[in-house]
Amino acid sequence: MIEEKGILFILSGPSGVGKGTVRKELFERKTELRYSISITTRGMRPGEVDGVDYFFKTNEEFERLIDENKLLEYAKFVNNYYGTPKDYVMETLDKGHDVFLEIEVQGAMQVKKNFPEGVFIFLFPPSLEELKNRIVNRGTENEDVIIDRLKEARNEIEMMDAYDYVVVNDDVDKAVAKIQAIIQSEHCKRERIAAQYKKILEDELS
Amino acid sequence: MIEEKGILFILSGPSGVGKGTVRKELFERKTELRYSISITTRGMRPGEVDGVDYFFKTNEEFERLIDENKLLEYAKFVNNYYGTPKDYVMETLDKGHDVFLEIEVQGAMQVKKNFPEGVFIFLFPPSLEELKNRIVNRGTENEDVIIDRLKEARNEIEMMDAYDYVVVNDDVDKAVAKIQAIIQSEHCKRERIAAQYKKILEDELS
Known part of the structure; x- marks a missing residue:
């Protein structure tokens, strides 16, 4: 195989x-x-699940991810960060998806x-x-x-x-x-x- | 377009x-x-049409094509040459096919x-x-x-x-x-x- x-x-x-x-x-x-689940700093809305709809993070956590180059890309809209987590994408690719x-x-x-x-x-x-x-x-x-x-x-x-x-x-x-x-x-x-x-x-x- | x-x-x-x-x-x-029609030096068989089944050429003509780099590729099988004509392929490509x-x-x-x-x-x-x-x-x-x-x-x-x-x-x-x-x-x-x-x-x- x-x-x-x-x-x-x-x-x-x-x-x-x-x-x-x-x-x-x-x-x-x-x-x-596979979809890539984004990371965001905006508040979780009713019905949303962490790790399903988004990975929810604080501003400090998100900025640490930026500093540590843990994001494939990110942007700020209306004072909230949105980004694509490098580790999650890499692990999914490694599994063959x-x-x-x-x-x-x-x-x-x-x-x-x-x-x-x-x-x-x-x-x-x-x-x-x-x-x-x-x-x-x-x-x-x-x-x-x-x-x-x-x-x-x-x-x-x-x-x-x-x-x-x-x-x-x-x-x-x-x-x-x-x-x-x-x-x-x-x-x-x-x-x-x-x-x-x-x-x-x-x-x-x- | x-x-x-x-x-x-x-x-x-x-x-x-x-x-x-x-x-x-x-x-x-x-x-x-589009198919590429090959060139050959072998004799035309009953029912075959020049320019449809093959482009039929003499040995001398074929060897001139080789010398003039007019073939994309060629080989000799059982004393007959077979090759792919560069001009024909190029013209077909130029027409968008x-x-x-x-x-x-x-x-x-x-x-x-x-x-x-x-x-x-x-x-x-x-x-x-x-x-x-x-x-x-x-x-x-x-x-x-x-x-x-x-x-x-x-x-x-x-x-x-x-x-x-x-x-x-x-x-x-x-x-x-x-x-x-x-x-x-x-x-x-x-x-x-x-x-x-x-x-x-x-x-x-x-």
């Missing part, structure tokens, strides 16, 4: 591209992917720095014309806002260079099928499995 | 692994893959040298124990033959390092599904498509 480590997949892309919808659809299908993260572009860049062997998938806007229309329409008459949005879009597109794959979200089912194909093909990558095949073969042949 | 060039896929692996069976099953499914070659390991190594941007898929024996048993059984009592076969198997496995993917042929349907996933995911590779997306986006945004 081939003992294979799990693979970390990171789905990201510009805000509004539909990352959440694609991720939900992916997990509604038969999958052996693939882990799937759906995060913002900034977070993905932090993961890339901390775990470059992850597989980075960039979700691309459904239609380029639509993106342009959205940008122009959002700005209405204010030309400065339009220019800012165009710059933002350009910056987001530049980020694509750090990714392994680009999937166009023109149709949720098609995008999910492409992500499933990426997951399956990554498990066939020679550099991941050749050494193990050779070792097993040599053990058997010896 | 994204104008994408086709991708050259090369399926290879040790003889007896089941390359032909897998290729046939792949082409029986809905696919936009993927091309699929199913060839021997030696031929695949030639393609790798002439067209390293191809996607090389190594078909792995269905079972390692079975491979060993086959090797041992083929040699019966002659230990020299067994040792030779083991060496051959080792050499074939070493060739795996030149490939991009390894697909185990434990089950034809599963192997075909993996190859289909590889084809789909290769079309999502960032380095293939990011430049075009960026260009189109900048054209649209300008």
Whole structure:
């Protein structure tokens, strides 16, 4: 038997591209992917369970995790920290399970720095014309806002260079099928499995 | 619209692994893959059509193709040449069609040298124990033959390092599904498509 480590997949892309919808659809299908449970400093809400919904930590605990480089990525929203725990992800991968993260572009860049062997998938806007229309329409008459949005879009597109794959979200089912194909093909990558095949073969042949 | 060039896929692996069976099953499914038509110096048989079954050439013509580096790979069997025409493959790729070659390991190594941007898929024996048993059984009592076969198997496995993917042929349907996933995911590779997306986006945004 081939003992294979799990693979970390990171789905990201510009805000509004539909990352959440694609991720939900992916997990509604038969999958052996594992979610990554985030760490947060915000208060536990009724019905939430520590270690299921989130790992709940104090500010001090969270900042120690930052100092000790125990987070694959983190960000602060409305005075609360949110982050991806490195140890939990690593242990899940070591057990042979693939882990799937759906995060913002900034977070993905932090993961890339901390775990470059992850597989980075960039979700691309459904239609380029639509993106342009959205940008122009959002700005209405204010030309400065339009220019800012165009710059933002350009910056987001530049980020694509750090990714392994680009999937166009023109149709949720098609995008999910492409992500499933990426997951399956990554498990066939020679550099991941050749050494193990050779070792097993040599053990058997010896 | 994204104008994408086709991708050259090369399926290879040790003889007896089941390359032909897998290729046939792949082409029986809905696919936009194109066969590569081989060039040969052997005589045309009744019913065969030049440019359909083979490109038929004389010895002199074939040897000129070799000299002019017009073949992605070639070999001589029973005094006849067989080869893969570079121009035909390139033109088909330029038209945006993927091309699929199913060839021997030696031929695949030639393609790798002439067209390293191809996607090389190594078909792995269905079972390692079975491979060993086959090797041992083929040699019966002659230990020299067994040792030779083991060496051959080792050499074939070493060739795996030149490939991009390894697909185990434990089950034809599963192997075909993996190859289909590889084809789909290769079309999502960032380095293939990011430049075009960026260009189109900048054209649209300008």
